[in-house]
Amino acid sequence: MPDIVALGRSAQQPLSASAVVDPIMSPIERPSQGRAEGSLYQPQIIPILTGAEKLESDLFKNRAELKLLTSKVAMHLSFEQRQSLFLSIDRLLAAEEWEDESYEIDLESFQSFLRFVIHAKIEHMPNIGVGPGGTVLAGWHAKSKSVHAEFFPADHCMLMIKLQSDRGLERFAWRGHVARLRDVVFHNGAIECL
Amino acid sequence: MPVGRYARPPITEAVIEFRFGSPLSDRMVKRFLHVVAKEYPTTEQTYEISAQLRITGPGQNPEVSTNQSLTGYKLTGQDSADFMIFRVDRIGIIRNSPYCGWNNFFERAKSYYEKLKKISGLRSLTRIATRYVNRLDIPVKPGDLVRSEDYLQIEPLVPTAVPRLSAFFTTFRGIVPEIEGQVIVNSGTVQSPLIDHISFLLDIDLFREQALPQRDQDVWDLLDRLRAQKNALFESFVTDRARELFDRA
């Protein structure tokens, strides 16, 4: 095999930054996840959970996908943050507590939540719930203040702040991008919750 | 807690893999799955599924044939960061982020190899590999431009007729004399999972397929050498500016 010529530094222009870069369909095989999805010509590797009923199997899949999403950014989370997230996921998606009105956690909503947690560098992890449709619900409390948020796909979120002022109880509601959430909480006097 | 040179190593996936010359029997496979069940409580069977279409004539509906075969098992650990890919001819021990440090990872791989060898007896090895998939996450303000050479020593050679890239992907395979083996490196832009970041993939698959040791101690020595060479390659592929990202608390 001939020697590969050392690559010289090119005079190319820099890459454009974007919060969302078009995904590359890389041909590499991810060892833990099998081959890249979407290829019609390569055999697909499909894992199938053995020995579990459908509900358990579905919930296992949901939990595993959420934890895999978390692992992709785990280097940006502390050990405690990751642990608390996993405890919440296991509690909310436990088969023994499953009811008619229970929902699996939507992956895209969870991704918006994770992106917020890392971007905002929050100190306190929230109490977590699941809304209809699988949206992630989050709650923070400090003294007489509370912040509740609901995370939707594509980095959208809804925020509710409640606090006691000299003039009585106050509530604020806001909708917008998760990157702005921390600033909104800060400017409305509830940053100690986060 | 991650242990290693960097406070926040950019590793998203680490793999140690052994491949064998002769396949394991069903009995050996089942026995091994039983032995590791406590550490890997979830087992999925992996099936390879393929479909073929055959056009028999103009205007005729194509004939469809499908094939499905059990290829092996995917085992998932308690916290869904540890996996094992297990087939009749190979075992891959996998750790997703957060990386647990080489010593911890190596001891686990060693332990499973020894357990498997106890069940299956001596089997000649045909391939030993370490593969580390890294993702460099670079914070940028919206609208900023990023030079890949500020972070990576691998870049595509592009004529000036294409003045700006929004994405790239390169792959190369080369000989690594220090370990009498080869390396496959994949690198390029990937969709960043973080807000206001650009991310680069750096996937280093280092392996040896010839003159493989068979004595256990020699296998561990080779793995240590693979790891040292993988580290050396990684350091040669990244810049000091990239290192600052991994050290940032």
Next chain:
Amino acid sequence: MPKLNHSTIPDENHVVRRCGHQVIERDLVSNDVIGLFPKSMQLRVDKNEKYLSMNLLEHCSGSKKDRLKAVVAIQRSKAATRLSLQSGIAVIDAKRIRKIGSEHKRTLTVRHTPNSGDVSYSRVSGLPLDNGDELLTAALADEAYQDFMLLYQVDALPE
């Protein structure tokens, strides 16, 4: 079966709202219940809900404890799956629901709407169908939490 009449629930009566375990807020560290997420009082848009489902507490007889147990029994009989003991029920005053509605410039109706499957069935109507009034539902959720019990606590109430 005689026709089941719908009627407005008087101010002094109460409705019971069932809250699934996923919308109950638990402290991350202690796992204690500390509230209800606002979502617990929102319409389920994915199910095309037009009103909040409730049970009329006073439909059942006996002490409050007896009534709560009766309501839970009704909810259990209607559920396709087992109800989690970590889910709960909130008792809300009909008058307070209407007052919260008017504070948010909405006319909320609280009506007893029995059907053959559930003679205690009731509805709270008048909420925006797209859940666009988050302040209203947050206020309702806060009110609901004032008188809230988990199912295992209801089961443990002495006979």
